Amino acid sequence: MLEVIGAGLPRTGTTSTKAALEQLGFGPCYHTFEVLLRPELAERWLPVCAGAAADWERVFEGFRSCVDWPASFFWRELAQAYPEAKVVLTVRDPHSWYASFRLLGSLGPREPMREDEAPEAIRPVVAAMTSLRPLFERIGGSVFGETWRPGHTPDEERAVAAYHRHVAAVLAAIPAERLLVFDVREGWGPLCAFLGVTAPPSAPFPHLNDAASLRRMFELMHTEGRVHVPFPRGG
Numbered sequence: 001m002l003e004v005i006g007a008g009l010p011r012t013g014t015t016s017t018k019a020a021l022e023q024l025g026f027g028p029c030y031h032t033f034e035v036l037l038r039p040e041l042a043e044r045w046l047p048v049c050a051g052a053a054a055d056w057e058r059v060f061e062g063f064r065s066c067v068d069w070p071a072s073f074f075w076r077e078l079a080q081a082y083p084e085a086k087v088v089l090t091v092r093d094p095h096s097w098y099a100s101f102r103l104l105g106s107l108g109p110r111e112p113m114r115e116d117e118a119p120e121a122i123r124p125v126v127a128a129m130t131s132l133r134p135l136f137e138r139i140g141g142s143v144f145g146e147t148w149r150p151g152h153t154p155d156e157e158r159a160v161a162a163y164h165r166h167v168a169a170v171l172a173a174i175p176a177e178r179l180l181v182f183d184v185r186e187g188w189g190p191l192c193a194f195l196g197v198t199a200p201p202s203a204p205f206p207h208l209n210d211a212a213s214l215r216r217m218f219e220l221m222h223t224e225g226r227v228h229v230p231f232p233r234g235g
Contacts, residue, residue, distance in 0.1 A: 002060055002082045004029075004195070006067030007075035007170045008090030009143070009163060011100040013184030014068040017090055019206035020188070021065045024197050030066035035128050042128035045070060049135045056081045070132070073139045076173060086195065088180045089170045094163045095156070102153040 004026050008014055018029040028034075035041050044059045048070075056078060060066060067090070071078070079087055092100075144154045144162045153159070170179070180194040184207065188199035 002056075002064065002066060002078060002085050004065035005075055005078045005082065005085050005087045006065070006072050006090065007087050007174070008067065008072060008182075009097070009101075009166055010069050010072075011097055011104060012090040012092050013182075014072070014090055015208045016184045016206050017088065017182070017191075018065075018067050019208055020184075020191060021067075023200050023203060023206070024192065024195060026065040026195070028063050028065075030060055030063040030071055031068045032070065033068075035132070036125055039124040039128035042131050045132060045135055049132065049138075069139055070135055073143070075170060079174060079178075086180070087170070087174050087178055088182050088191070088194070089167065089174075090182050090184065091167060092183060092185075094160045097163060098156050098159050101159065102156075 004021055006014060006017060015031065018031045021027060021029045048054045075087065079085065143166065144158060180190060182190055187205040192199045
């Protein structure tokens with residue numbers, strides 16, 4: 001059962017927040033990267049991809065928290081399904097966010113890797129991500145208001161406007177006592193106070209998933225056929 005729902009857009013510190021939540025005892029935390037480690041998780045989303053009602057208990061079975069797309073796109077539905085869960089809206093300067101989001105698009109492939117062309121070891125991962133592509137296209141189109149696909153980045157004005165719409169929607173819908181607007185640069189303090197827990201002693205707040213680690217992840221998938229996720233495994 002989800003106890004913490006991440007409502008922030010991708011590239012707002014979601015990977016760092018995932019690692020932080022797991023260190024605080026709210027793991028495992030679902031992040032899209034989990035599908036790279038466990039491709040079978042993609043199957044749980046297929047009814048949602050087809051437009052059917054979601055079985056959130058099935059989608060998040062075994063997880064106590066979630067961040068990043070596709071989970072964070074459904075923040076409203078998840079907040080209703082789990083009324084006791086707290087909501088964390090990760091934020092950053094919108095123009096800095098856009099630059100990071102655009103970089104992510106430039107690092108990933110413009111066209112999806114075909115399963116029969118992928119290194120054998122990662123073919124299940126490629127198949128899983130291919131099955132989720134319609135869902136990501138639906139999410140991107142809804143958020144940005146245009147035809148969108150992974151690897152494509154809207155222009156900055158449109159994207160920043162979408163960012164502000166998203167933040168405003170969450171602020172308007174979630175009661176203040178249930179919501180933390182969180183910039184990961186603030187570190188453990190606000191997150192721990194909001195969740196009612198103590199920061200790990202002598203452990204710095206995790207700052208993960210920079211451009212170099214993303215580039216290495218994509219390179220290793222293509223050149224060595226292995227997955228190298230930018231966060232500690234386990235949690």
